[in-house]
Amino acid sequence: QVQLVESGGGLVQAGGSLRLSCAASGLTFTYYAMGWFRQAPGKEREFVAAINWSGDRRTYADSVKGRSTISRDNAKNTAYLQMNSLNPEDTAVYYCAAELGRVGLHSDHDDYDYWGQGTQVTVSS
Numbered sequence: 001q002v003q004l005v006e007s008g009g010g011l012v013q014a015g016g017s018l019r020l021s022c023a024a025s026g027l028t029f030t031y032y033a034m035g036w037f038r039q040a041p042g043k044e045r046e047f048v049a050a051i052n053w054s055g056d057r058r059t060y061a062d063s064v065k066g067r068s069t070i071s072r073d074n075a076k077n078t079a080y081l082q083m084n085s086l087n088p089e090d091t092a093v094y095y096c097a098a099e100l101g102r103v104g105l106h107s108d109h110d111d112y113d114y115w116g117q118g119t120q121v122t123v124s125s
């Protein structure tokens with residue numbers, strides 16, 4: 001079965017950095033575009049970033065643009081989200097998602113086929 005497993009979350013001070021990883025199994029990774037979403041307490045799940053199958057096209061939410069980088073290593077079936085200059089508003093559970101179709105870059109969570117369980121990111125002020 002398809003599994004997406006996030007890791008790399010944790011507690012970080014404002015201004016710090018984290019790199020989240022999403023290890024995929026049970027699917028042909030290069031058939032899928034990948035995305036990252038987040039959900040803060042009491043808020044809806046929101047788009048963070050997406051990347052196409054080859055990694056040469058990316059898109060970001062305005063809230064993270066310029067301080068986050070999405071990437072992927074197809075040899076390792078893993079997607080990443082590097083986040084810098086973190087602030088308390090970035091506190092949320094972060095989810096990775098896979099969308100069948102190589103182009104992807106969609107910001108609507110309904111476009112994604114598989115989801116991970118999430119990893120908590122907490123930014124202290």
